[in-house]
Amino acid sequence: MNEQNPFFRDTWVEVNLDHIAANVSAVKGRLPKNVAIIAVVKANAYGHGDLRVAEAALQAGASMLAVAFLDEALSLRRKGISAPLLVLGASRPEDVNLAAREEIILTVFQFDWLIRAKAVLEEGMNLSVHVKVDTGMGRIGVRTTEELMRIEEIIHTDSRIQFAGIYTHFATADELGDHYFRKQLHDFENMISSLSSRPPCVHGSNSAAAIRYEEAQFDAVRLGIVMYGLSPSQEIKPHLPFPLKEAFSLHSRLSYVKVVKKGEKISYGGTYTAPEDEWIGTIPIGYADGWIRKLRGQEVLVNGVRCPIVGRICMDQSMVRLPNEMKPGTKVTLIGNQQNNLITVDEIADKLETINYEIPCQISSRVPRVYIKAGQNIATMNAILPQVND
Template identity: 45%
Template sequence: MVNYRPTKAIIDLAAIEKNLEVFKKQAGKAEVIAVVKADAYGHGVVEVSQRAIASGIRFLAVATPDEALFLRKQGIDTRLLVLGATPEAFIPVAQQEEITLAAISLAWLEMASKAANPKLRPLKIHLKIDSGMRRVGVFPEDTEQAINFIRQNHFSFDGLFTHFATADEESGALFQQQVKEMRAVIASVSDPSVMIHVSNSAAAIMHPDLAYDGVRIGISLYGIAPSAYVENQMAIGLTPAMSLETEIVHVKKVKAGEALSYGATYRAKEDEWIATLPIGYADGMLRGLQGQEVLVRGMRMPVVGRICMDQCMVKLTEEFPIGEKVTLIGKQGNEQIRMEEWAEKLDTIPYEVPCILTKRVPRIYC
């Protein structure tokens, strides 16, 4: 497909492979589960999944049944876990497609037992334990009841897992409580065929002793640290996989005192060269990024005026030609703009940044 607009997200699949190798080494004998939910955090689920599998990954995780089924339809036949809730209608589909589902409550297990087709292979189950996140999962004290129910019905009990709420924070009270809860649960499961996985990216980085049988690597698969605290503490190196680029499509000199864009929120303090870029909030460059800098010839230059749906304006240091490359996220010369910088500007977390880039921005793979 030809893309006539110069705005694009460039995905470095070699960087993703490099990050996978880092976590394989970090995890030791534990298996690395590549989390590719939300279109692989905006990086492109098919391409990322294919590269992960080519790199030796044998287990992927997604958030929804639709994401799992999409991967199956794209020819991805490796082990596949749905981390979130799954409705009744999907149970026989999961059996047919060999998709593993998270058992998120006793009520869900009862529903799934009735929905499962006894003529198909047993439904693959990973039992989710709510050790403190309070999102989904069986309470630790109900683990034995849940396991007994699984073993008495048309299920295959393949795994047990939890999710840490504060593994990326310095304060460790809740994290330590969750670890304590899970150690007690794990001690009660004597079946070595049941895969135990409790670590997300942050826990895999900060607490390699909790690797057990597997670690789920999500945000850090894409070269992004789970938090500033983890980044400052971690002993491993991550390589960002996404950069965002466009080109100047229009340049004009604005006179001192003239206003720019909607609401006239910016006025030129002197005669200024202003460039228009073909990217706006419909692409994921939200209005809150007004004032954020971009890179032109390795120099930082600010976005001025309100960001429009499809375009935004940048104050240049001098006149630059139409077609000049502009980097919004990534490296140019000796400068770099990281997703963390956008996140700070938007008062959010880096996870959100690649996910808000819309489908209108083509992903180009290298």
């Protein structure tokens, strides 16, 4: 540990809060003034850190936050977040009183769920709900106008329950073809029209729909992956209406540097054999950090040069082939910019044959998150630090 890092290992994530704010502002600038932004900070803000991202999003113009589970909402409340909080996933009916006390909005996704929740809701409690309509995503949600009308009737006959919103989720908004999106939008509009009165917050758009389809913006849009500076898909990436600013980067330092002789082997199984005498560096990151074994061969940046990972990635350490001798302590960038070279989240996703959403989420909580904001210090954990200059 040193005065720059209040943690005891040389591996960390940097989250640029100015980029988070810039992405939120860019979307807000394209929306009508009466359309709100719901910032999606589920899964610890897609691995970026829920509290800091929530604060940055709210300061940039978001008016509500959304999470997946009640636990995530409670965590934000305990960290001092007082903004409206919507739980998008299924909560247990027996937990509605806790949600009501903490002023957390729950999702009604089934008539039977509402009946069970109503039965346990204590007198004097006020529970705010949004109704989820399943128009084709196939996860949770009300599937017929008949069920929706029954739900509305129950809510309207119980003064303890406030019908604050209704929403759906578009399954293919991140694809260039829009046939299925159009079908879902039509079905959602039909569901809304079946209500006797429209609730104050209607929302359907995820990131992709929010920036592509004005007709689906309704009263609010849910901003998830775009807020973090990542495209909802590779397919629509060339068609984005404005540049995104990636907020997540991953760094380490060389912990050990040595010469390996021709024919010597590296790591478990001896799967890498040095073809000639070469410099090998060790970095303190491995699959327990979410830098999984399939990333063997992936390049990292050392002094701005791309250097491949050699041998099997271990639980806590990885080895890289260096172009020349370098000092222990030299910064290694696994995701992000270094000396005019760049490794993006998308590059890592391509290597792992997955989507960019998964990459920041898979970097484990034992990797500290460091937060960068212009004009302020870097903050990590509970410490405030001077700017790191590398």
